[in-house]
Amino acid sequence: xxxxQAATLVEAGADHGGSGLNIHPxxxxxxxPLFSDGPVGMFTVTNATLWMALAVLCTVLLLVVxxxxxxxxxxxxxxxxxxxxxxxxxxxxxVSGKEGVKYFPYIMTLFMFIVLANMLALLPMxxxxxxxxxxxxxxxxxxxxxxTILGFVKHGVGFLGLFWVSSxxxxxxxxxxxxxxxxxxxxxxSHSIRLAGNIMAGHAVLKVFAGFAGALGIFAFVPVLAITxxxxxxxxxxxxxxxxxxxxxxxxxxxALHPSH
Amino acid sequence: MATDTTQSVLGExxxxxxxxxxxxxxxxxxxxFWLLLALVxxxxxxxxxxxxxxxxxxxxxxxxxxxxxxxxxxxxxKAGEAEKSYDKALADARxxxxxxxxxNRAEMQGELDAAMKRADAEISAQQQESEARIAEIRDxxxxxxxxxxxxxxxxxxxxxxxxxxxxxxxxxxxxxxxxQAS
Numbered sequence: 001x002x003x004x005q006a007a008t009l010v011e012a013g014a015d016h017g018g019s020g021l022n023i024h025p026x027x028x029x030x031x032x033p034l035f036s037d038g039p040v041g042m043f044t045v046t047n048a049t050l051w052m053a054l055a056v057l058c059t060v061l062l063l064v065v066x067x068x069x070x071x072x073x074x075x076x077x078x079x080x081x082x083x084x085x086x087x088x089x090x091x092x093x094x095v096s097g098k099e100g101v102k103y104f105p106y107i108m109t110l111f112m113f114i115v116l117a118n119m120l121a122l123l124p125m126x127x128x129x130x131x132x133x134x135x136x137x138x139x140x141x142x143x144x145x146x147x148t149i150l151g152f153v154k155h156g157v158g159f160l161g162l163f164w165v166s167s168x169x170x171x172x173x174x175x176x177x178x179x180x181x182x183x184x185x186x187x188x189x190s191h192s193i194r195l196a197g198n199i200m201a202g203h204a205v206l207k208v209f210a211g212f213a214g215a216l217g218i219f220a221f222v223p224v225l226a227i228t229x230x231x232x233x234x235x236x237x238x239x240x241x242x243x244x245x246x247x248x249x250x251x252x253x254x255x256a257l258h259p260s261h
Numbered sequence: 262m263a264t265d266t267t268q269s270v271l272g273e274x275x276x277x278x279x280x281x282x283x284x285x286x287x288x289x290x291x292x293x294f295w296l297l298l299a300l301v302x303x304x305x306x307x308x309x310x311x312x313x314x315x316x317x318x319x320x321x322x323x324x325x326x327x328x329x330x331x332x333x334x335x336x337x338x339k340a341g342e343a344e345k346s347y348d349k350a351l352a353d354a355r356x357x358x359x360x361x362x363x364x365n366r367a368e369m370q371g372e373l374d375a376a377m378k379r380a381d382a383e384i385s386a387q388q389q390e391s392e393a394r395i396a397e398i399r400d401x402x403x404x405x406x407x408x409x410x411x412x413x414x415x416x417x418x419x420x421x422x423x424x425x426x427x428x429x430x431x432x433x434x435x436x437x438x439x440x441q442a443s
Binding site: 043049055069072074086104105106108110112138 | 287312
């Protein structure tokens, strides 16, 4: 939706021709090699590599270095580390149930990566790995395949009971089964596009407004104020999308652990 | 939808093959490789270091809190006992003080009684002595009065020209004085 707006705004700018509006909101998402000009191969170190590595580094700084004091009365960093631990642990326990706690490290991994990649991407001149569908699709497929395999391993054919709504009238059940099946396979799509779309749209809008500021001269304060407001919103979005991704993972995990309706 | 418009705008005269870098499939293997590497490293850091440590800290804190509460409970109990024994000591001391005061009072009462008795005895002895002396003084005064009366009577009789018989006058005066006195 926001991406739509961005696109139309860009279009408007393009219509003006050479009036000074020269906005390229999508350039920030281009993946470039860091140390060479050649094509991007599988193992090329790119800006995506850098910002994912920074996310890993921040995870280590927060959760490992932050908690190294093991203080009974925690300091600031340790408090944040404990808070994130408690936040995700409680989420897994509440949504997926007691058996879901076994998979807490995987979910914590997902959350820490997404939330830190999102937050770091809000630094100026940075790159947002989570705005790329390739990244979010892998994350979503990891969850989708994980919970599907887990469901079959735990319940065998009984896992298909997830699609057989036993509380509905018998006539409706086959139809519901088809709907359930489709919705089940749409899960990874919505799961991944929700995250990538939100992050990409926010960054594109910021860039478009920044372009306006360059073109407006003395009235630049208007888009600058707008950017400030949108930036605050994007901070919220960065956290909420990580939260949403994680809680949906917990919901899918619950379905795998307790497939019966 | 967004893809189409963006592509149409940016596609013109742009070096980028696709308007959306997200759809540049040539970068996919690269991103996926680095993503998996990042996830695996986070996973190992979490499971080997971070999560055990944090859960340990949380458990330890819980334990400390539980212990502290138990210790506080124990101390409270001890304080209660101490208060009870203090109260008991206080009551004992009070009873002892009462006892001592009572004893002292009794002792003093005894001494006082004895002193009073002694004083009473002294007083009565002195009184007796005084009475004896008063009686003596009265007797001697009486005798003097008799003597004076006799002599006066004799002198009067002589002055009136009688020839007084000393013994007679004396006896008469004596009866008159005694009669008056009684």
